[in-house]
Amino acid sequence: MKTIRLFPTIITVLAGLYFLVPLIATFKFSLEMKRGELSFAAYQSVFQSDTFVQVIGFSVVASLVAIVLGALLVVPTAYWVRLKLPKVRPFIEFVSILPLVIPSVVLVFGYARIYGTGSFLPLTMTETGLNVLLVIGYVVLSLPYMYRAVDNGMAAIDIATLTEAAESLGASRLRTILAVVFPNVRSAIVSGAFLTFSISLGEFVITSLLNRPAFGPYMVQIGQDYAYQPAALAVMAFAVTWVFMALMEFFGSRRPGQRIFPRLRVSRFRRVGS
Template sequence: MKKLLAWAILLLGITYFILPLVGMTEFSLSMRRGVYSLDAYRAVLADPRFHQTFGYSVIMALLTIVFGVLLVVPTAFWVQLKMPHLRPVVEFVTLLPLVIPAIVIVFGYIRLYNTSSWLPLTGTTFGTNLLLMLGYATLSLPYMYRAVDTGLRTIDVATLTEAAQSLGAGWTTILARVILPNVLVAVLSGAFVTFAIVMGEFTMAALLNRPAFGPYLQLMGANKAYEPFALAVIAFVITWACMGLIQLVTRFSKHTKAAR
């Protein structure tokens, strides 16, 4: 009876999540009256704004991932190796983006770095892009930090560091050639989550007036009927592709370790 009830709850949950997706996909294929077609997808993919915004968000996602790795990996490594007593403080700080709304963060950026401030970043395209990247890095910090911290806990950081130092390696070499390869799966997991966050983020990009994919999706939703659903399907596929890549990388890593 318990097993039957568990299966019933699982099927109910699957139905709850799957039916809206099926309806969304079905509507996106109904642009041509009476038959299913890919007209909405063709219209979206032929729109120059789609290519511009999608390419912009991909570039920003990659820059955010690089910045996040350079920030989080050394921090998590140093906390675990030298300052374990500060772990609760660091964990609290990295959780703040989950409780502070993105709109508050971006308004703080605008207030601090507008054209009349001491550092007028919003006055240039480069400065605004930099602020947006920092904002994305802030939003992804809870996920990136926890992924890296979990990866570091699975290895003996102190022993690896002492062994590398005994061979004459410096801190940069230790991080790049010893620690990073051992937590690469964790880093990739955080990177894929970061990519998904950046591709779907709307608030920061809209308020900073940057040509990102999120504001484009909202603009299409306000002016078109079928194309927004096609865009939503594309965004959903991108997100789930990132989740699938996390699973593939994790399984590949497990098989590699088992073979060794």
């Protein structure tokens, strides 16, 4: 019995070492930019680069727009399927996992074919159009994760009862979605949003083929020109991913309507005149 109980612990430790040892080695290497001493010179060099500031800003904005569009697309769809079209749910689930099967290269060339020169909507001919295609690509890539998160969140609540209660109070279907459904699946939306952000931030294929100044192609370019800065960027990317996973766990464990931070009680002092 002791051997059986010890076996999962050994597997867990080995799996942890498998992931942590390369990360620790990468972090140590990123500190060796100055010969003979450990320093954060590589990180300082990265943050002082104007290109880094531009690409990280572009990626953050594009990821946030993709999160908003993904939530606006997935939440009403999952709500309507669960409420009115339960027989269509297997088909919707199949469609939602297609981005995991179809390579990103195929997706990009499909965009270029449909929205290229001679198209009724030539988005590839302008910078704004390319940015729109990039955001749409992010939404498509994150669709399996966003849909699964939202669908599982809706499975935990009684959609039909909440809808009937809202309609009995005179709420329209749109107001029901905005004021009732969204708050009750807030944790699921936040979980999907963090996963979308992590995927979009490091995406390379779509961003590179659309020639957008984002974080993924920047990391590859830095890796071709420098030695220590790419290691620093890799460590920062891991750190950002872990932070978002922790935030996802924090928001996901909170009940609907619960405050993020507890309200502080401030005592009132009354000045007594002489």
